[in-house]
Amino acid sequence: MATIAEIAEWTNGQAVSSLLECEIRRVSALDDADVDAVVFASAADALENALQSRAGVILASAKIAAEHNDKRLVLVKDPRLAFSIVGDRLRPPVVAAIHPSAVIDTTAQIGEDTNIGPGVVIGAGVRMGNSCLIGARVVVEPGVVIGDRVRIQAGAVLGALGFGYARRPDGSYLMFPQQGALVIEDDVEIGANSTIDRGALEETRIGAGTKIDNLVHIGHNCRIGRNVIIAAQTGISGSSVVEDGAILGGQVGMGEHATVGPGVILGGGAGVLSGKKLFGAGQVFWGRPARPLKQYLRDLARLSRGR
Incomplete structure (x- = not known):
């Protein structure tokens, strides 16, 4: 009141x-x-x-x-x-509670004033800070580190094995070791049914204050900066970087080892090629492949004229 x-x-x-x-x-x-x-x-x-x-x-x-x-x-x-x-x-404060159906490994460390919903699974060695809110059916895989005041909506999966394979001479595939960490810093919000993979040999890290929408996938070894906005159905391939204050619209796709610089804005559906680096705080990129908005609009106009 x-x-x-x-x-x-x-x-x-x-x-x-x-x-x-x-x-x-x-x-x-x-x-x-x-x-x-x-x-x-x-x-x-x-x-x-x-x-x-x-x-x-x-x-x-x-x-x-x-x-x-x-x-x-x-x-x-x-x-x-x-x-x-x-x-x-x-907004009412988070009420400290753990639903009876939640499965929490005895080695997990859960902070104060944290609310864990029904069907949640928290693996061995997880460390979770204070005043977190964990929605129904969230899965936190072993070893994940979560900061304070993190909100995770229903169905999210944190710390799953990354999608990395080595190809044998006979054409079959063998999983590359996926034994790294996942760190979620303070005040991060993660939408429903989003997935964030652990690192392969290093770590995946989500910076403080970042907000992630529903149905987002972030691959292994990615580094997401502070106060980043990532809208729904975005996919970020392994070892990519999104720096502080960037904004990614819905259905953005990033190839592996790509970089989106601080304050860059990617319009909905933009595609960033593997290894590409986009810089310019406040600059808007659009299209597939992503390019500055003015260039994208010029290209669109040429296409509409048939030349």
């Missing part, structure tokens, strides 16, 4: 009336808003709708709300971010 003054403090905002009496318990969409809810408005038309709602607090930018004096307003720089901050503050 929060007051309007507390919400203004959390969001570094300015309340039109810090004396407004309210008890805010949740964030809400406009259609479901009541006096106990916070809503946000990023555009003028959305603000008009918010002002007509029953919401207890309205987060809006000073640019569009400066002429309004509604006592429910809190003026912020980025309403969407402010709304997320409030939602995080009001």
Whole structure:
């Protein structure tokens, strides 16, 4: 529960009336808003709708709300971010619990205030930090290291053997040793049915604050930096690197030993060839193979003209 003054403090905002009496318990969409809810408005038309709602607090930018004096307003720089901050503050804390159906090896170390759901399997030597939330049917293979406040949604598999083979002279295949580590740093979120392989001889590492959507696969020996966004159905082949702050859209494919530099943005469906290195913070790459957006659009225009 929060007051309007507390919400203004959390969001570094300015309340039109810090004396407004309210008890805010949740964030809400406009259609479901009541006096106990916070809503946000990023555009003028959305603000008009918010002002007509029953919401207890309205987060809006000073640019569009400066002429309004509604006592429910809190003026912020980025309403969407402010709304997320409030939602995080009001989200119930993780309740420490282990479902009776979870299978946890006796050598695994589980931190405090961690919630482990039904059907979870945690292997030998796993180390898991504090305040983690582990969804139903998650599998954490032996030796995986997980930091604090990590959220893993249902069905994810962490630390499976990587897909690496040596070819015999007769054409058959023998698995290359897959005995490395998997390290998941603090504040990582992993979506449902995603899979992250352990390293072969080294380690696979997911940097702090990275958010991984549903149905993502990350191969062995990959290094994913801090605060990376990876959208659904993306596949990253072994020994590839995605550096800090990069954004990968849905269905991106990366070949092995490829690199996506810090702050690079890959549009949905982009393909990065094996060994390719893409750099340029804030630069958008699109297409298969991925190339700068302007070049991709020029190529598309040429194709549409038939030459």
